[in-house]
Amino acid sequence: MATPSQSGKQIWTSTQMTVQEKRLSILVISFSYRPLNNPRSFRWSHLTEQFAKLGHRVDVVTSWVPSMDEIEQDGLLTIYRVGWKKIERLRARQRDSRSQAGTGTASAKSPFGALRGMLLGAVIRTWRAIHWPDAACLWYFPARTKALSLAKAHQYDVVVSVAPPFTAVLVGRYVRNRCEAPAWILDLGDPFSFLEGAPPNNRALYGRLNETYERAAFREADGVSVTNPQTMERYEAVFPESKGKIRVIPPLLSMPPIYASAAPVRGRLVYVGTLYRHIREPTFLLELFTRACRDDQDGKIELHFFGDVSACIDILGRYQERLGKRLSIHGLVGREKVAEAMGEADILINIGNDTTYQLPSKVVEYAASGKPVVNIAKTEQDSSVRFFSNFPYALNLVTHDGMPSDSHVSQFSDFIWHPPERASRSLLDAWLAPYGTDSVVGDYLDLLRRRRG
Known part of the structure; x- marks a missing residue:
């Protein structure tokens, strides 16, 4: 049965969701997915696994990662990893380099290695100044090709674009406009056009283009999910014409609880x-x-x-x-x-x-x-x-x-x-009930079904 959460909403158990509602066929477009180590990867790896356990068919188009199979199937969940492999290998090396920053585990650099690092840094800075919509833009074409072929081969009920990066939104929009009009949902972990401090591209160069494309995506999408009320309020102010489409689905507690009883304070x-x-x-x-x-x-x-x-x-x-x-x-x-x-x-x-x-x-x-x-x-x-x-x-x-x-x-x-x-x-x-798996999965399935209808 349903149980009340702290906020008064109903939290539906897994049994209810499978018995009461039709199974969905879902295409998820997400650059980040396991084994990548970031919040979008954690959230959507867990969500798609739960959707499949509940009897929904889920296909995921994500970025290729070295040492991972290009196609991975687990019951009703199928993962397609695509991308330019040379680019993704370079991206993987960058992730490894950042992961070692300050730990003392990075090997000592030779003069040649230092020069190579300086040149690579110059290339990266130049790339950041000109890429659009974000650093994942080169993934757009292989992801678009795979997502479109899947959408033509299967009658999906819903397509979900997971951002950041916003490249996944562009892929979803392309698929939506060229297929038999499945419902299209945007799931946004961070804003795109008005993100400050660490913008996804050169705002001086692309600021107006960013807003134009994000506004169009909001207009064409059937629903938008964000993780907190403040983001929703900001989007409603920026895109007032899309106000009724935006819904808050809170952060997901996907890590096993680490509860510990009181212990001596060690500092x-x-x-x-x-x-x-x-x-x-x-x-x-x-x-x-x-x-x-x-x-x-x-x-x-x-x-x-x-x-x-x-x-x-x-x-x-x-x-x-x-x-x-x-x-x-x-x-x-x-x-x-x-x-x-x-x-x-x-x-x-x-x-x-x-x-x-x-x-x-x-x-x-x-x-x-x-x-x-x-x-x-x-x-x-x-x-x-x-x-x-x-x-x-x-x-x-x-x-x-x-x-x-x-x-x-x-x-x-x-x-x-x-x-x-x-x-x-x-x-x-x-x-923590509103952030648990049953609650958040229920929120998403409710959003997917409502917008599909």
Whole structure:
């Protein structure tokens, strides 16, 4: 039967979804899919597996990854990996390089290797200045060819474009306009045309084109899903003509719970996630931690970074010289290692974005761990502040784009050494119900069926 969530909506169990509704035939177009290590990959790998378990046929067109089969089938789920292999091998090497940034695991460079790195860096900067709509644009043609051939061979009920990257939206739009009008859904993890700080392309060159294409996609799509109300409100203001199409489907808790009961405080702080220049930088956290260390004469507190920190490695390097072994950079690691790191943490750290409409997907996993969380944000309107304001085991520190004050340091230190009591498992389960698999899968299936009809 249906159970009420915290917000009052109905959460449908897997049994209900299979019994009450017709099976769907779904085509998902997503550049990111397992084994890629990013939020869109985690979310849609899990969702498509759940759809297939519920009896829906799911085909996925995604990017080719070295060492992975081009076609992979698991029951009703079929994955087609396509792309220019030389390009995807280069992209894989770049991912590996970023994953090792600051860890000390990268091999020493020869003079020739340093020169090659400089030349490659110049090529990448030039490419970033001219590519459109994003860095995945070369995937467009092989993805379009495969998606169109599948759509012509099968009568899909729904086509889903998963972004970022926006290239997947262009592929979906092409398929929609050339086939027997299946319903077309956009699933947006981040905005495209108005994304600030880390835009997907050169906004000075393509700003007007970005808005034109995103507006057209919204107009032609049958439905749009975003992960938080702030993004929906911003889109409704930018594209008011598409207001009725947009729906919030929250972050998905796809990682196994890492709940741990109370343990002696050791002072181990852990940040998990990607750092971005301008929109998610670690300077405030590092300065806050440095000042807290001055009162820790025994050297107990330590700060660990897990994830792609390459964009801010220079900032981390400066503080690592001052903090020594208190600051550890582990680079990009697998989900199992992330779960282990969160389980070993005493305090989890989140850094909000410099925008108010982006919600880091990991905040739900942080909450699910049952660990105390320090959330650092620039304004009270940050979506992470709103999320954690309802979570009784978090400390929100609002920076107002400044450096730590004495009050910030005092609150931070007190929270480290006197954290709140851990939540009970039953309380956490109730609080996290809207983000669980049954709830989020039910939200998507409801969206897909409504728009199909």
